[in-house]
Amino acid sequence: MSSHPTFSPTDLARALDGLHRDLRILGPDALAGRHPGEDPANLDARVMAQPASTEAAAALISWCRANHVAIVPQGGLSGLVGGSVSRAGEVILSSARLNRVIAIRAEEETVEVGSGVTLEALQAALAPHGLTTGIDLGSRGSATIGGMVSTNAGGILAFRNGVMRHQILGLEVVLPTGEVLSDMTRVVKVSAGPDLKQLFIGSEGAFGFVTRVVLRVEPIRPHRSVALLGVANAARALQVAACLRRHPTLQLEAAEMMWPRYVRDHASLKGFDLSWREEDAAVLLVEVSGDSADAATAQLEEALADLWEEADLKGGIVAQTSDQARRFWDLREDSGFYFAAFPNAPSFDVSMPPSSLDVYVADVTARLAAIGNGLDAYVYGHIADGNLHIAIAAPGLLPIDLKALAETAVYAGITSSGGSFSAEHGVGLDKRLAYLAHVDPVKQALARQIKVMLDPVMLFNPGKAPF
Amino acid sequence: MSSHPTFSPTDLARALDGLHRDLRILGPDALAGRHPGEDPANLDARVMAQPASTEAAAALISWCRANHVAIVPQGGLSGLVGGSVSRAGEVILSSARLNRVIAIRAEEETVEVGSGVTLEALQAALAPHGLTTGIDLGSRGSATIGGMVSTNAGGILAFRNGVMRHQILGLEVVLPTGEVLSDMTRVVKVSAGPDLKQLFIGSEGAFGFVTRVVLRVEPIRPHRSVALLGVANAARALQVAACLRRHPTLQLEAAEMMWPRYVRDHASLKGFDLSWREEDAAVLLVEVSGDSADAATAQLEEALADLWEEADLKGGIVAQTSDQARRFWDLREDSGFYFAAFPNAPSFDVSMPPSSLDVYVADVTARLAAIGNGLDAYVYGHIADGNLHIAIAAPGLLPIDLKALAETAVYAGITSSGGSFSAEHGVGLDKRLAYLAHVDPVKQALARQIKVMLDPVMLFNPGKAPF
Numbered sequence: 001m002s003s004h005p006t007f008s009p010t011d012l013a014r015a016l017d018g019l020h021r022d023l024r025i026l027g028p029d030a031l032a033g034r035h036p037g038e039d040p041a042n043l044d045a046r047v048m049a050q051p052a053s054t055e056a057a058a059a060l061i062s063w064c065r066a067n068h069v070a071i072v073p074q075g076g077l078s079g080l081v082g083g084s085v086s087r088a089g090e091v092i093l094s095s096a097r098l099n100r101v102i103a104i105r106a107e108e109e110t111v112e113v114g115s116g117v118t119l120e121a122l123q124a125a126l127a128p129h130g131l132t133t134g135i136d137l138g139s140r141g142s143a144t145i146g147g148m149v150s151t152n153a154g155g156i157l158a159f160r161n162g163v164m165r166h167q168i169l170g171l172e173v174v175l176p177t178g179e180v181l182s183d184m185t186r187v188v189k190v191s192a193g194p195d196l197k198q199l200f201i202g203s204e205g206a207f208g209f210v211t212r213v214v215l216r217v218e219p220i221r222p223h224r225s226v227a228l229l230g231v232a233n234a235a236r237a238l239q240v241a242a243c244l245r246r247h248p249t250l251q252l253e254a255a256e257m258m259w260p261r262y263v264r265d266h267a268s269l270k271g272f273d274l275s276w277r278e279e280d281a282a283v284l285l286v287e288v289s290g291d292s293a294d295a296a297t298a299q300l301e302e303a304l305a306d307l308w309e310e311a312d313l314k315g316g317i318v319a320q321t322s323d324q325a326r327r328f329w330d331l332r333e334d335s336g337f338y339f340a341a342f343p344n345a346p347s348f349d350v351s352m353p354p355s356s357l358d359v360y361v362a363d364v365t366a367r368l369a370a371i372g373n374g375l376d377a378y379v380y381g382h383i384a385d386g387n388l389h390i391a392i393a394a395p396g397l398l399p400i401d402l403k404a405l406a407e408t409a410v411y412a413g414i415t416s417s418g419g420s421f422s423a424e425h426g427v428g429l430d431k432r433l434a435y436l437a438h439v440d441p442v443k444q445a446l447a448r449q450i451k452v453m454l455d456p457v458m459l460f461n462p463g464k465a466p467f
Numbered sequence: 468m469s470s471h472p473t474f475s476p477t478d479l480a481r482a483l484d485g486l487h488r489d490l491r492i493l494g495p496d497a498l499a500g501r502h503p504g505e506d507p508a509n510l511d512a513r514v515m516a517q518p519a520s521t522e523a524a525a526a527l528i529s530w531c532r533a534n535h536v537a538i539v540p541q542g543g544l545s546g547l548v549g550g551s552v553s554r555a556g557e558v559i560l561s562s563a564r565l566n567r568v569i570a571i572r573a574e575e576e577t578v579e580v581g582s583g584v585t586l587e588a589l590q591a592a593l594a595p596h597g598l599t600t601g602i603d604l605g606s607r608g609s610a611t612i613g614g615m616v617s618t619n620a621g622g623i624l625a626f627r628n629g630v631m632r633h634q635i636l637g638l639e640v641v642l643p644t645g646e647v648l649s650d651m652t653r654v655v656k657v658s659a660g661p662d663l664k665q666l667f668i669g670s671e672g673a674f675g676f677v678t679r680v681v682l683r684v685e686p687i688r689p690h691r692s693v694a695l696l697g698v699a700n701a702a703r704a705l706q707v708a709a710c711l712r713r714h715p716t717l718q719l720e721a722a723e724m725m726w727p728r729y730v731r732d733h734a735s736l737k738g739f740d741l742s743w744r745e746e747d748a749a750v751l752l753v754e755v756s757g758d759s760a761d762a763a764t765a766q767l768e769e770a771l772a773d774l775w776e777e778a779d780l781k782g783g784i785v786a787q788t789s790d791q792a793r794r795f796w797d798l799r800e801d802s803g804f805y806f807a808a809f810p811n812a813p814s815f816d817v818s819m820p821p822s823s824l825d826v827y828v829a830d831v832t833a834r835l836a837a838i839g840n841g842l843d844a845y846v847y848g849h850i851a852d853g854n855l856h857i858a859i860a861a862p863g864l865l866p867i868d869l870k871a872l873a874e875t876a877v878y879a880g881i882t883s884s885g886g887s888f889s890a891e892h893g894v895g896l897d898k899r900l901a902y903l904a905h906v907d908p909v910k911q912a913l914a915r916q917i918k919v920m921l922d923p924v925m926l927f928n929p930g931k932a933p934f
Contacts, residue, residue, distance in 0.1 A: 107822040110885075154656040163656055165665075166633050170885070181909045186885030187818035189621040189630055189854045191669050191893045193902055193932065194914050198632075198665035202658050214885070249715055351654035355574040387656045418577075418637070418653030418681070426658045435660055442648045446921075447661050453920050454913075465660065 006089040007069060009046035016049060016091070019063055022056035024097065025049055037077020037084070037142070045072060045086035052097040054172060054180055054211045061209065061459070062178035064091060070462045073205035075147025076118060078139040080349070081428030083151070083204045083464055090462075093209055095146045101125040102212070110169060110186045111217050115146025115210045132220040134161040138333040146210040152202030154424030156254045159241075159384030161218075163424070164201065170214030171197040176207075176455035186214050199450070204426050206465035207454050221251060221289035225296035226325040227304065230281030230314025231257070234357035234383060237284040239311045241384045243303065244288060250299050252384075254287040256332045259361065259379035261393070266337050272327070281314035284383065285332050287325075338378050338391050345378075346403050347391040348410045351423035354386040360417070364390065367409035373402055377410075387423040411438060429464055473556040474536060476513035483516060483558070486530055489523035491564065492516055504544020504551070504609070512539060512553035519564040521639060521647055521678045528676065528926070529645035531558060537929045540672035542614025543585060545606040547816070548895030550618070550671045550931055557929075560676055562613045568592040569679070577636060577653045578684050582613025582677045599687040601628040605800040613677040619669030621891030623721045626708075626851030628685075630891070631668065637681030638664040643674075643922035653681050666917070671893050673932035674921050688718060688756035692763035693792040694771065697748035697781030698724070701824035701850060704751040706778045708851045710770065711755060717766050719851075721754040723799045726828065726846035728860070733804050739794070748781035751850065752799050754792075805845050805858050812845075813870050814858040815877045818890035821853040827884070831857065834876035840869055844877075854890040878905060896931055 007015065013027030028046040036042040051057040064071050072086040074094045086092050095116030102112040106129040113122060119133065119140040126132050137143060137155030147153075149171070153164045161167070170184035183197045200207055231237045234257060241255040258266075263283045267274045277283065290296030301318050308316075319325035338345055352360050361379055368375040374395050381388035392398065392406045411421050411434060421438045422431055436444070451458075451465070474482060480494030495513040503509040518524040531538050539553040541561045553559050562583030569579040573596040580589060586600065586607040593599050604610060604622030614620075616638070620631045628634070637651035650664045667674055698704045701724060708722035725733070730750045734741045744750065757763030768785050775783075786792035805812055819827050828846055835842040841862050848855035859865065859873045878888050878901060888905045889898055903911070918925075918932070 105820070105822075108820040108885075110820070152658045152662065154658070158656055162629070162633060165662070166629060175909070175913075179909045181913065182907050183910055184885065185818075185887055186820050187854075187887060187890070188852050189625055189818045189849075189890040190887040191619045191621070191630075191891050192887050192889040192898075192906060193894050193911075194666060194670040194674070194917065195619065195632070195668070196910055196913050196917070198668075199661060201662070201665075203661040207661070351652075351656045353572070353575040353577070353653050355572075382656075385655050387654075418651065420652055420654060420657040420659050422659040423654070423656040424658050427660050431659075439659055440649050442642070442646045443650055443663055444660075446642075446648065446663050449920055450661065450663070450917070453916055 009088055012047045012069065012091060016047070016060070016063065020056040020059040022053040023049055023051050023060055038080055039082050039085050041085040042074065042077050043086065043092070045088060045090040045092050048092040048094050050094045050097045054174065057093065057174045057209055057211055058178045058180055060091070060093060061174050061176065065176065065178060065457065065459055068457065070458070071460055073150070073209050073461060075116065075144035075150070076139070076142035078142045079147065079151065079428060080425045081430040083426050083428030085429055085464070095144055098211055104129055104131070105186070106131060108186060109217050110214055112170070112184070112212065112214050113145050115144060115149070115213060117145050119143050119145065119148065126217055127220060130220055131217045134167050134216055134218050135164055145213050145215070149201055149210050149213055150204050151424065151426040154382070154385070154387060156256070156382060158382065158387070159255065160252070165198070167215045168197070168201060168213060169216055171200060171210060172212035173197070173200045173208040173210050176459045181208070184212065184214055188216070204428060204465050205461040206451060207460065221253070223291060223293045223296050224253065224287055224289050224325070225293065225300045225318060226285065226287045226328050227300060227316055227318040228328050228331070229284045229286065229304070229316040230277040231284045232281065232312055232314060234354070234361070236311050237282070237383050238354055240284060240286065240307060243307055244286060247299070247303055250288040250290050250296060250303065252286065253289050254285065255384040256285040257380065257383040258283045258332060261376060262378045262380045265341070265378070266331060269337050269340065272331055276315045276317045278314035283331070285328055332380065335380060335389065338393060342393050344398055345391040345393060346398065346406055347389065349387070349389055349423050349425040350410065350414055350419060350421055352386045352388070352414065352417060352419035354384060356417055357383070357386060357388065363413070364410055367412065368392070368406060371402065371405045371409065375402070375406060386419070407434070414438065427465060476555055479514045479536065479558060483514070483527070483530065487523040487526040489520040490516055490518050490527055505547055506549050506552050508552040509541065509544050510553065510559065512555060512557040512559050515559040515561050517561045517564045521641065524560065524641045524676055524678055525645045525647055527558070527560060528641050528643065532643065532645060532924065532926055535924070537925070538927050540617070540676050540928060542583065542611035542617070543606070543609035545609045546614065546618065546895060547892045548897040550893050550895030552896055562611055565613070565678055571596055571598070572653070573598060575653060576684050577681055579651070579679065579681050580612050582611060582616065582680060584612050586610050586612065586615065593684055594687060597687055598684045601634050601683055601685050602631055612680050612682070616668055616677050616680055617671050618891065618893040621849070621852070621854060623723070623849060625849065625854070626722065627719070632665070634682045635668060635680060636683055638667060638677065639679035640664070640667045640675040640677050643926045648675070651679065651681055655683070671895060671932050672928040673918060674927065688720070690758060690760045690763050691720065691754055691756050691792070692760065692767045692785060693752065693754045693795050694767055694783055694785040695795050695798070696751045696753065696771070696783040697744040698751045699748065699779050699781060701821070701828070703778050704749070704850050705821055707751060707753065707774060710774055711753060714766070714770055717755040717757050717763060717770065719753065720756050721752065722851040723752040724847065724850040725750045725799060728843060729845045729847045732808070732845070733798060736804050736807065739798055743782045743784045745781035750798070752795055799847065802847060802856065805860060809860050811865055812858040812860060813865065813873055814856065816854070816856055816890050816892040817877065817881055817886060817888055819853045819855070819881065819884060819886035821851060823884055824850070824853060824855065830880070831877055834879065835859070835873060838869065838872045838876065842869070842873060853886070874901065881905065894932060
C-alpha cells in the first residue's frame with residue numbers, strides 16, 4: 001500500500017466524517033490526552049472510527065479498502081503484546097459503541113452481545129438472571145468480548161471450562177471485503193461444513209472485525225471462599241487442585257500459583273502478611289464455591305485439614321472476610337508490581353502440560369542463572385491448565401543480547417513438550433519472532449496464504465500478526 | 468480433472484503397489500465382498516490405500532496429485548450422509564492401519580492416537596489407566612477418531628463436555644500438497660496465531676487427511692445407573708436433566724429422549740415392556756454415575772421420587788441389572804428399527820436451543836400432517852444439547868416431491884432460531900442442497916475459496932463437501 005498517498009490524521013478524520021449515520025469519528029483533537037491503555041502507542045493513528053452497527057463497520061471497512069487506508073481493530077486496549085498498536089495514516093476501528101448486551105436467553109444459557117461489551121459489564125448484566133460467563137480474567141474491567149475472541153482469551157477458569165473458543169457458539173464478522181459473515185448459531189452441536197468462524201478466533205484482528213458474539217453462559221455460584229496455601233512445588237499444588245475438584249459439595253473456581261520469588265518480593269513491596277507461610281514455600285491461591293459462604297469456608301477448611309499432611313502444605317490461611325479475600329487476590333492479580341523494580345522486565349506467557357511444570361521451571365531457572373548477570377524469574381500463573389506467566393528480573397536495563405538469551409531460556413523445549421510459547425496473550429507485535437521460531441512452518445505458510453486470500457491488500461492490522 | 472486419462476481400479480492398484488514401504492494397497496479382488504459400512508457405495512472405487520505412517524499417507528497423496536487421481540478419505544464407514552462414498556477412478560485413503568494408541572499420558576489426562584483408532588478401542592486402552600474419552604456415541608465400535616474429527620462428532624456427552632472440537636488439543640494433517648501440518652500441542656491454552664487445525668475439524672475430508680490426534684481425556688466413572696422415565700414433553704425432560712446435573716453426588720452421563728411414536732413402534736417391534744409408562748408419554752433415558760453402582764441406583768431412585776410430582780413424571784423404571792440397563796439403551800441406540808417398516812425413511816439430524824424443542828417438534832409435526840399422505844415423524848435425540856434425530860414415517864416409497872416437502876417441514880425456522888440443519892452427522896453427499904439453502908452465503912463463498920486455496924485440483928473427496 002506504500003504507492004498510495006497517505007492521509008494525515010486530520011485529513012483522514014475529515015474524509016471519514018459523515019460516512020455513515022452510525023459511525024462516530026474521533027480525530028486528533030478528540031483523542032488528545034486519552035489514555036492509550038496497555039501500550040503507549042495504541043492511539044498513535046490519532047483517528048478512531050466507532051461504529052454503532054455492523055453496517056457502519058462495513059461502510060468504514062469498504063471505504064478504507066477503496067482508499068488504501070489500513071485498519072487497526074481495537075477493543076479494551078488491555079492486550080499485552082502490542083496487537084493494537086497503530087500508526088499515523090491508519091484508522092483505529094474501535095468496538096466501543098458496539099457495547100450492547102443484545103439478548104440474554106436465560107433458559108438457553110446463552111447471551112448475544114456486541115463485541116465492545118466488557119467482560120465485567122457482561123457479568124453484571126448476567127447476574128440478575130443468576131448467570132455468569134464461563135470465562136474470567138483479571139482485566140475484566142477493560143477487556144472486551146471482541147478482544148477476547150481475537151486473542152482466544154484463557155484466564156482463570158480454563159482448567160474447567162476451556163478457553164474463549166469453547167464458549168463461542170455464534171459469531172458475526174465484517175471481512176476485509178466489507179462483506180458480513182454471519183454465523184449466529186446458539187447450539188453446541190453444529191456439523192454443517194467447515195466451521196469458518198474458528199478462523200476469526202485467536203487471529204488478533206488480522207482477518208476481519210468481530211461485531212457480534214453468542215456465548216454460552218452458566219449458573220452463577222456466588223458463595224465463595226478463598227485460601228492462600230504454602231506449597232512445596234507445582235506437583236503439590238496440582239494435588240490440592242485435583243482434590244478440591246473431586247470434592248462432593250465444593251466446586252473449584254481458581255487455582256493460581258505464585259513461585260517463591262514472586263511471593264517474597266510482592267509481599268515485601270506491598271506489606272502483605274505472609275507470616276503463616278513456611279519460609280521459601282510457593283503460594284497457591286484457591287477459590288471454591290459452595291452452598292453458602294459460611295459452608296464454603298467451613299468445608300474448605302476441613303478439606304485443607306484433611307490434605308495437610310498428604311499434600312505437605314507449608315502453612316495456609318482461609319479468608320474470613322471478603323476484604324481479606326480481595327487482598328489475597330491482589331497478591332496474584334496485581335502482578336505488575338515487578339515493573340517498579342524492573343521497568344523493562346521481559347515477560348512471557350507460556351503453556352506446558354501441568355505435570356511438566358516443576359521440571360520446566362527448574363530448567364528455566366537454571367538456564368537463566370547460567371546466563372549470569374543476576375537474571376532470575378518471577379513465575380506465577382494458572383496452575384491447573386499449565387499456563388505460566390514469567391517475567392525476567394535483572395538488575396539494570398537488559399541489553400538486547402541478554403534479552404534474546406533470556407527468551408531462549410524460557411522457550412527452550414516448550415514446543416517439543418506439547419506446550420505453547422503463547423498461551424493466552426497472543427502474538428501481536430512483541431511475539432512475532434517467537435512465532436517464526438516456534439510455529440510449524442507449514443502452518444505459518446498456510447496462515448500467510450489465508451491472510452492473502454482474505455485480505456490481499458493487507459488492510460487489517462498490518463505488521464502485527466506474523467504475515 | 469476430466470481432461471486426464473482415468474485409471475481402471477485394477478491399473479490403479481497396480482500403479483500404487485510398492486509406492487511406499489508403509490503403504491498397503493488393496494485392489495478389486497482384495498475388496499470384493501467386503502462390507503461397505505453405512506453406505507453401499509462406500510467401496511465403489513475398488514482401490515484402497517492403507518498407510519501405516521504419516522509419510523506413507525503423504526507419499527500416496529503426492530502421487531495422486533501428480534497423477535490426477537482423486538482421493539476419498541475413509542475411517543470407520545459409520546457416516547450417515549454419504550461423506551465416504553467413492554467411485555471408480557478414485558483411491559480410497561483409509562486410516563485402518565493408523566490404528567495405534569501412541570501415548571497415554573495419564574498424569575496429563577491426554578492421549579495421542581493414530582486417526583484410525585476406533586472410539587471403542589481407545590476407551591478400552593484408557594480404562595486400565597482409570598480414564599475414558601470425554602465424548603461417546605452409539606457407533607463407538609466402528610467410528611474412528613479421524614472420522615470423528617472430520618465430522619466434528621457430538622454424541623451423548625456434548626451437553627456437558629462439548630463436541631469433538633472441544634476435545635482436540637493437537638492434530639496432524641497431510642494437506643492436498645502432500646505437506647504435513649503438525650500442531651501436536653497438548654495444552655488447552657494456546658494463542659499463537661490463527662489456530663488453523665480448526666479448519667480440518669468438521670470439514671469432512673475436503674481439506675486434507677488427518678493422521679494423528681491429541682485428545683483430552685477424563686477420569687472414568689464406571690459406577691452407573693440407568694432409568695427410563697415417562698415425560699410429558701421436552702421441557703419436563705430438561706427439568707429432570709437439570710435437576711440431576713445439580714445433584715450433589717450423582718453425575719449426569721446421558722439424557723436421551725424418545726417421542727411417543729418412536730417409543731410405541733420400537734417397543735411393539737422388539738417387545739420392550741413399557742407397561743410402567745402412562746400411555747402416550749414420551750420416554751427419557753437418564754444415566755448417572757455415582758460412588759458405586761448400588762449408591763448410584765439408590766440415589767437415582769431417591770432423586771426421581773423427589774422429582775416425581777414436580778416434573779409430572781408419567782411412570783419410570785430404574786434398571787436393576789446391567790442386562791436391563793443394556794436393554795434400556797437398546798431402545799434408544801438401536802434407532803434404525805423404523806427402516807424395517809419404512810426402508811426409505813428420510814432422516815434428519817438437527818440442533819435447536821433446547822428450550823425451543825417442544826414448539827419446534829409441534830410445528831414440524833403439524834407441517835408434516837399438513838402435507839398429507841400420512842407423513843409423520845419419529846423423533847428422538849440428545850435432549851440436553853438440543854440435538855434431535857428425525858425420521859419421516861410414510862406409507863410406501865416417498866416420491867421426490869413429498870421428500871422435498873418433508874425436508875422443508877423439518878428445516879423451517881431452524882437457522883433463524885439459532886439452530887443448525889446438521890448437528891453431528893455432517894453434510895456429505897446427502898445434505899448438500901440443505902447446506903446451500905441454510906448456510907450463510909458469505910460463509911459458503913469463503914469455504915469455496917479456502918477449498919480452492921488448499922486443494923486447487925479438487926483432489927480430496929470431490930463432489931462431497933459443498934464446494
